[in-house]
Amino acid sequence: MSDNTTSNNPTEPILELKGVYSGYGSIKALRDVSLKVYPGEIVAIIGANGAGKSTTLMTICGIVPLEKGDIIYNGKSTKRIAPEKLPPLGLCQVPEGRRIFPRLTVEENLILGAFYRDDKPEIKKDIDHVYSLFPVLGERNRQKGGTLSGGEQQMLAIGRALMTKPKVLLLDEPSLGLAPLIIHQIFEIISDINKNQGTTILLVEQNANLALQAATRGYVLETGEITLEDKASSLLHNPEIRKAYLGE
Amino acid sequence: MDSFIQQLINGITLGGIYALIALGYTMVYGVIQLINFAHGEFFATGGYVGVICLSFFTGLGYMETHPIFCLTASFALAMMYCAYLAIGVEKIAYKPLRKESRLAALLSALGVSIFLSNGLMLTQGVYDKAYPSELFQNGFNVGIITISYLQILIVCLTAVLLVALNLLVFKTKIGMAMRATAQDKTMSALVAIGSNRIISLTFAIGAGLAAAAGIMVGLYYGSVRYDMGFLPGIKAFSAAVLGGIGNITGAMLGGLIIGMVEIFGAGYISGEYKDVFAFIILIGVLYFKPTGIMGENIDDTRV
Numbered sequence: 001m002s003d004n005t006t007s008n009n010p011t012e013p014i015l016e017l018k019g020v021y022s023g024y025g026s027i028k029a030l031r032d033v034s035l036k037v038y039p040g041e042i043v044a045i046i047g048a049n050g051a052g053k054s055t056t057l058m059t060i061c062g063i064v065p066l067e068k069g070d071i072i073y074n075g076k077s078t079k080r081i082a083p084e085k086l087p088p089l090g091l092c093q094v095p096e097g098r099r100i101f102p103r104l105t106v107e108e109n110l111i112l113g114a115f116y117r118d119d120k121p122e123i124k125k126d127i128d129h130v131y132s133l134f135p136v137l138g139e140r141n142r143q144k145g146g147t148l149s150g151g152e153q154q155m156l157a158i159g160r161a162l163m164t165k166p167k168v169l170l171l172d173e174p175s176l177g178l179a180p181l182i183i184h185q186i187f188e189i190i191s192d193i194n195k196n197q198g199t200t201i202l203l204v205e206q207n208a209n210l211a212l213q214a215a216t217r218g219y220v221l222e223t224g225e226i227t228l229e230d231k232a233s234s235l236l237h238n239p240e241i242r243k244a245y246l247g248e
Numbered sequence: 249m250d251s252f253i254q255q256l257i258n259g260i261t262l263g264g265i266y267a268l269i270a271l272g273y274t275m276v277y278g279v280i281q282l283i284n285f286a287h288g289e290f291f292a293t294g295g296y297v298g299v300i301c302l303s304f305f306t307g308l309g310y311m312e313t314h315p316i317f318c319l320t321a322s323f324a325l326a327m328m329y330c331a332y333l334a335i336g337v338e339k340i341a342y343k344p345l346r347k348e349s350r351l352a353a354l355l356s357a358l359g360v361s362i363f364l365s366n367g368l369m370l371t372q373g374v375y376d377k378a379y380p381s382e383l384f385q386n387g388f389n390v391g392i393i394t395i396s397y398l399q400i401l402i403v404c405l406t407a408v409l410l411v412a413l414n415l416l417v418f419k420t421k422i423g424m425a426m427r428a429t430a431q432d433k434t435m436s437a438l439v440a441i442g443s444n445r446i447i448s449l450t451f452a453i454g455a456g457l458a459a460a461a462g463i464m465v466g467l468y469y470g471s472v473r474y475d476m477g478f479l480p481g482i483k484a485f486s487a488a489v490l491g492g493i494g495n496i497t498g499a500m501l502g503g504l505i506i507g508m509v510e511i512f513g514a515g516y517i518s519g520e521y522k523d524v525f526a527f528i529i530l531i532g533v534l535y536f537k538p539t540g541i542m543g544e545n546i547d548d549t550r551v
């Protein structure tokens with residue numbers, strides 16, 4: 001684990017994107033994206049389908065290659081860090097579509113969240129903690145991940161990410177395809193993780209209303225560029241945002 | 249009836265050997281969707297490392313005094329050598345092509361196969377190389393059935409390796425990581441599983457098992473040859489397809505079936521056509537059930 005010297009100072013961002021360009025081959029999905037996430041915050045990125053929200057998170061995690069600009073995590077550039085080395089540093093993502101390992105059991109999915117960790121008793125404790133957050137997972141711990149419902153899979157995906165002991169948790173569309181009641185439950189857990197465990201959260205959502213209510217600050221992403229940045233409450237009352245994203 | 253039981257024992261021996269080779273095909277396919285056509289050459293190389301080690305030990309006279317040690321050391325050296333060879337092959341011939349079409353890697357595999365088999369020919373000669381030991385050729389009789397100690401050794405060692413592999417893949421964290429990598433490499437990276445490491449490990453395990461099979465075949469038939477990897481390689485591939493490629497239990501089952509069919513076919517139909525039976529099965533499977541016995545619908549035991 002890292003004992004990073006920098007950025008325990010709350011005025012320093014824990015995660016910063018500086019003029020990031022990235023994309024898939026010749027398609028530039030992100031152009032000059034800059035954003036800052038401070039420790040303890042919940043930051044929301046809202047935007048329409050195809051605006052580059054998921055690409056932003058995948059670029060932060062090193063899955064989509066960075067073409068220009070820089071990403072600073074915990075005071076260090078992540079440019080030369082392989083994607084699989086980031087979770088041990090505390091940067092973890094719950095990707096779009098949850099991506100549960102379908103042929104592994106619920107418990108195996110959780111154990112793999114702790115793949116890089118060696119502290120067996122702690123891992124056991126953390127699994128029990130996830131089961132206490134999401135009791136349904138405990139009931140189904142021997143079931144294959146692929147047999148869970150969408151909501152349960154989202155819970156498992158969040159649980160698996162928690163097993164990496166994240167400092168910064170990236171969440172991609174946690175509400176996608178879920179019933180309102182389940183969405184409510186998931187967002188309660190997200191705020192709980194933020195408040196009680198001090199985990200910083202960067203949240204990507206199409207459901208702007210939901211995201212801005214949970215967040216402290218927000219960014220608006222349009223066709224690969226950041227067009228607006230403000231406190232979440234201000235964005236929520238911004239007439240243009242209300243018109244474009246909240247259906248008014 | 250006696251001859252039936254005799255054939256059954258021979259079939260299990262051969263089937264176990266095919267199963268060991270088939271696992272390498274199926275595991276590599278499970279993790280990177282590549283038919284590693286060079287896999288048969290790991291088997292042949294294993295046979296050669298085995299004969300070199302055993303000849304060396306025999307020359308020193310250790311084979312008489314410490315046969316168990318000599319065999320264990322030979323198996324261990326051959327398996328390790330082939331494991332590292334496979335890791336090297338993957339890094340040089342497959343990894344650079346991972347983002348290209350699957351056909352590119354497949355052709356590269358064929359190239360590696362020719363390269364390795366010619367390498368064996370140039371360094372070890374074109375003629376059969378005899379295994380030194382007559383030590384395990386003895387056996388005992390039950391009625392008119394003959395079981396050699398070598399067959400017992402082969403069947404027991406095969407069983408141990410298969411059980412060990414199952415434990416590794418289905419009970420350990422690294423095995424979970426292997427299965428996860430087979431299912432979703434991006435997500436695996438997001439939970440800190442480095443796919444390069446897992447792919448190397450998969451190649452190493454597959455080649456190690458093939459190397460063990462190579463020594464077994466050398467001991468069983470008494471000699472090895474530079475091109476010995478070709479036929480058993482294709483038969484083991486048939487076994488992997490029969491079991492459902494990508495499925496570990498399927499490969500074990502497929503290997504046993506192919507071994508049995510070959511022995512029984514040779515015994516009851518025609519010895520001259522013994523190599524044909526495996527391919528009849530392969531064609532039959534591809535025609536009637538391309539997913540194999542345990543393919544697709546039975547997910548539990550996939551890599």
